[in-house]
Amino acid sequence: MNTKFTKKPVLIWNLPIRLFHWLLVLSFLGAWITTDNRFLNIHAFLGYFIGGLVLFRLFWGIFGGPNARFRDFIYSLADVKKFLKGMLAMRPVHYIGHNPAGSWAIYGMLIFLAVIVISGIMSLGGDEGQGILANWTGVEFGSLVADIHNGLASLMAWLVAVHILGVVVESYLHKENLSKSMITGVKAAEPSVTAAKPARFTALLLIAATIAAFSYLLQHYDDRTFQNPYIPFSKPAIADNPTWRSECGDCHMAYSPLLLPARSWNKLLNTQDNHFGEDLSLEPDTIKEIRQYLTAHSAEKNLNREAAYKINRSIPADQIPLQITKTPYWMDKHDGIQDSVWKQDNVRSKGNCSSCHFDADKGTFQDAAMHIPSDDVAKKKKTT
Ligand code: HEC
Ligand code: HEC
Known part of the structure; x- marks a missing residue:
């Protein structure tokens, strides 16, 4: 059967698709x-964006017209088997529109994407206390x-990868450039084929929504300054204490109480006459106030915060570390930072958390x- 001469270009994939x-x-x-x-802001943004795309695809699967709507590509597993057998036989x-194997890949990818986006938003909310599900789940x-x-x-x-392989193989077997038709939307088809609308x-709306979303990202990404380090997401800071801040913030930054368990703070205060x-x-009254503050907000009291939860979990129960920088979680997280960075003028010490963490002060x-x-x-600042 040679239908080559009767085929003409027909719109199969419309612009929204x-x-x-x-x-x-x-x-x-x-x-x-x-x-x-470090790119979590962008990553999370893209996640929301993908979520929006999946929602759009669900909508378009109902209202998108020929080839786009789901009812045009529902196939049974038997159809898939038959199609793949034909493919193996090179015929x-x-x-x-979508073939049976491609359809299953599409449904699979859509379901996967939906679960990936939802689990991403859930872990962003639990781990980082950010996003639309902020603090909805715990860190654990x-x-x-x-x-x-x-x-x-x-x-x-x-x-x-399987999808791309399928496209390549089918393009080869049918001598039809499938990825090109996903760009132009057009395929050579018999006149009887219904064209897509x-x-x-709808395409214009989709473009407008995309531009709006990305300009929002650009606008907020620029907000990353010392005053506004991680807009648009954040978690409230824990309570402050002026005595602690002035007494413990004199020589180094005042380390947030949630960075060590209570037993560590107690030991540090008990040995305050030989503090490194x-x-x-310190006067006994001052020690008492600081002790109260530090132990009330220590790591194990803040298990809904990622840093506290993970630092606390990493310390063996029989150990009382006096340095945050000696806790297993801290060492693991900062393992990859080169020696030269620690020696920079604008860092100098591992305990200088605020040189790398905009929000070190808030903990x-x-x-x-x-x-x-x-x-x-740093060098530029020094010379000017
Ligand atoms: C007189 C200066 C001084 C004051 C005041 C001071 N510290 Fe320190 N602190 C040091 C030095 C020096 C080190 C060790 C060197 C370093 O880590 O920079 C240190 C280290 C630490 C560390 C370990 C940091 C790490 O590497 O993980 C903690 C925790 C700490 N101090 C807590 C406190 C607390 C709590 C107070 C208030 C009660 C306090 N410090 C007040 C001088 C001071
Ligand atoms: C030289 C820069 C630098 C300094 C100084 C520094 N950090 Fe970090 N910190 C990093 C980098 C980079 C990472 C991310 C590592 C990664 O994601 O693999 C990180 C990760 C962390 C994390 C894990 C964050 C997360 O959500 O996974 C915590 C908690 C943390 N730092 C606490 C501290 C504390 C407390 C101090 C001071 C005692 C400190 N850091 C000093 C660069 C620094």
């Missing part, structure tokens, strides 16, 4: 390369969900509030 497809490709790629904690049946649950989030994201990458207005070689010479240690100060900036 193509926009959805390529915006998803770019934002998933973006989320994939921003998994480092797959030609489908103008947040960390668990974070593992699910990471595992599913890796599985999703495999699904994407162009849906330019210094005699703090929140949000990922988004973290940066490594550059050496150049």
